[in-house]
Amino acid sequence: xxxxxxxxxxxxxxxxxxxxxxxxxxxxxxxxxxxxxxxxxxxxxxxxxxxxxxxxxxxxxxxxxxxxxxxxxxxxxxxxxxxxxxxxxxxxxxxxxxxxxxxxxxxxxxxxxx
Amino acid sequence: xxxxxxxxxxxxxxxxxxxxxxxxxxxxxxxxxxxxxxxxxxxxxxxxxxxxxxxxxxxxxxxxxxxxxxxxxxxxxxxxxxxxxxxxxxxxxxxxxxxxxxxxxxxxxxxxxxxxx
Numbered sequence: 001x002x003x004x005x006x007x008x009x010x011x012x013x014x015x016x017x018x019x020x021x022x023x024x025x026x027x028x029x030x031x032x033x034x035x036x037x038x039x040x041x042x043x044x045x046x047x048x049x050x051x052x053x054x055x056x057x058x059x060x061x062x063x064x065x066x067x068x069x070x071x072x073x074x075x076x077x078x079x080x081x082x083x084x085x086x087x088x089x090x091x092x093x094x095x096x097x098x099x100x101x102x103x104x105x106x107x108x109x110x111x112x113x114x
Numbered sequence: 115x116x117x118x119x120x121x122x123x124x125x126x127x128x129x130x131x132x133x134x135x136x137x138x139x140x141x142x143x144x145x146x147x148x149x150x151x152x153x154x155x156x157x158x159x160x161x162x163x164x165x166x167x168x169x170x171x172x173x174x175x176x177x178x179x180x181x182x183x184x185x186x187x188x189x190x191x192x193x194x195x196x197x198x199x200x201x202x203x204x205x206x207x208x209x210x211x212x213x214x215x216x217x218x219x220x221x222x223x224x225x226x227x228x229x230x231x
Binding site: 044 | 157220
């Protein structure tokens with residue numbers, strides 16, 4: 001079982017629709033969760049971070065966290081062609097000096113059709 | 115506030131050669147990370163510095179790999195005797211220290227794409 005799992009896609013949605021990206025993780029001790037966007041050939045760019053159960057909204061993006069189900073998701077409202085990219089879910093385990101690394105999923109490729 | 119910078123952006127080398135990459139973090143970020151990303155995969159952690167101290171190394175970081183951050187500012191990652199399997203994007207990230215809240219966020223540089231022929 002991979003530590004962080006994502007559907008590789010591609011997830012194809014029409015312009016203006018809601019894109020829903022999902023991620024599950026295996027380590028119940030995980031405390032911090034991040035969504036990064038990565039365009040082809042570029043480096044990851046932070047979209048959202050979430051630390052507590054529930055929803056967190058930032059513009060067209062909403063991150064949802066359910067620690068009991070070990071599930072984190074990203075909703076993109078009013079999807080635009082410029083949102084077409086790979087979305088990486090990243091998880092950090094226990095915070096502190098001992099380990100601070102991010103564990104990434106393989107990413108979900110989102111294609112927004114004009 | 116400039117972002118994380120990495121140099122070079124691209125490196126082509128022959129198998130068996132040594133290569134060195136440089137990373138300059140966001141100013142005042144005392145934490146610096148190296149990751150490696152291959153096609154179709156997410157970034158994989160290599161190593162992490164807090165100031166000049168290397169606090170964690172992945173098992174991926176074989177004895178051919180060495181990283182330094184001598185003055186707690188920029189960092190270098192050296193790969194000795196490169197192999198074709200080392201071909202990847204090498205990403206550097208930095209983050210500020212946010213105490214015990216656990217909310218520090220890692221910001222990535224543009225990466226160095228290594229091709230070993």
